[in-house]
Amino acid sequence: MAEPTPDAWRRVDAYLTETLVGHDPDLDKAVAEQHAAGLPAIEVAPVSGKLLHLLARISGARRVLEIGTLGAYSTIWMARGIPEGGVVVTIEAEPAIAAIARANIDRAGVGDKVEIRVGRGEDVLPTLEAPILAGDVPRFDLVFIDADKESNTIYLDWAARLGHPGTVVVVDNIGRGGEVANPATTASHVIGTQRGLEMLGRDPRFDATALQTLDLKGWDGVAIALVTDAAAMPSAD
């Protein structure tokens, strides 16, 4: 058996990517454009992009909410997993990054399925509630949280409020190279990740698990939660 060294797990990731994911010119171009613009290579790995795509299809999602767009690599994967008439609402704090994402989304042919909301998640998320409460648009079926980790508990709260029992919630980067299990960490992004996981563990609106991942992005992980019936109960406040 091979030792789980970085070389070995990258070789396995490449094998799985070649065998199960393959290459898509629009997705490859989206990443290339993002890198050419000087944005960091912090998009999800191809195997995780395909996971998001499959979760959209498995859950029958029509409305997807993403927090953290970057160059729209994950956005395009999810947009391709929802039917015509469905929408991915994706939130990006930086206008210049949102412009790159828009170009990538349009080139990939999913422009009519994606709405980019430019602003901080904390500010944009409350604006999504009124149209839902008014019955103008349905609730979200799938939520992907992949922005500033310090705000994960805020994003999870909104995921429950804007979702419905049965909504699937995915939180990226929950392993952080093993740091997530360090109770003495002082890194704010790790503490934010820990707070989010603790919320998923105790908040009755969620039923969750998490998987560690070893891929070309290193040692990290993903949490996957289901919004439960408790989310439909009137809140105490």
Ligand SMILES: C[S@@+](CC[C@H](N)C(=O)[O-])C[C@H]1O[C@@H](n2cnc3c(N)ncnc32)[C@H](O)[C@@H]1O
């Ligand atoms: C990890 S990247 C997203 C990667 C993308 N989901 C993918 O896999 O292709 C995080 C993005 O969130 C954005 N971001 C950071 N803080 C944010 C905030 N408070 N609100 C909205 N977006 C934020 C960053 O500008 C960055 O583009």
